Amino acid sequence: MTAVESTSRRYLTFSLHKEIFAVPVAPIREIIEYPGVTEIPLAPEFLRGVINLRGSVVPLIDIAARFGRGAAEITWRTCVIIFETTQEDSLGQLLGIVVDTVHEVLDVPAEQIEPRPEFGTLMRTEFVDGMIKRNGKFIIVLDIDKVLNPQELKRLIEASEQRPEACPEGEAITEVQDA
DSSP states (O other), X not given: OOHHHHTEEEEEEEEETTEEEEEESTTEEEEEEOOOOBOOTTOXXXXXXXXXXXXXXXXXXXXXXXXXXXXXXXXXXXXXXXXXXXXXXXXXXXXXXXXXXEEEEEEEEXXXXXXXXXXXXXXXXXXXXXXXXXXXXXXXXXXXXXXXXXXXXXXXXXXXXXXXXXXXXXXXXXXXXXX
16 A cells, blocks of 8 residues: 555545535445335424335434435435444444435545635534535535434434424324315
C-alpha cells in the first residue's frame, strides 16, 4: 500500500433534494431499491417505517425529513442505504436511510476534506463531518453516527408519542361505515 492510498478515504455519494451528500463506506452493509414499507402509526415524519431484510426488522429513516426538509419523494430511483450502527449500546443494529439516488464511491485524499463549517448549512452542524470540493462544488460529508444516533432517534420518537392521539383515551370507534 502506498502512502497516498493509506491517507485516502472512501465515501458513497448520493442525492437528497438536489444536493449531493457523502457518507463513509465502512458502515454501509448494502444498498437496495426502495422496498415495501410497513408504516408505524403516529410515528414522526422522519421514521418512514420498517422493512423486512432477510428476517431482520430494519427501521427506515427519511433523512430529508430528519434534516427538516420535508419527506423525500419516492420515485423509481429512490434507494435505501443500509448501515450497521456502531453506538456503544446498540452494536450491530441495522438502520436504513432513504435517499433520492445513489451516485458513486469516491476515494478522497484526507487533505482534500475541508473541516465542517460553523455556519451556512441548512442542517445541524454536528451532522456534518466535513466538505469535499469536487468539480467546483461542495459535497457535504455526513457524520452518520450522529445522524443515526439511536439514543437521539429514540428520544425524538418518544417525544412524538407525547402529541395528542388520533382517538382520545376512553373513546372507541364503535361504528365502521362502508365507503
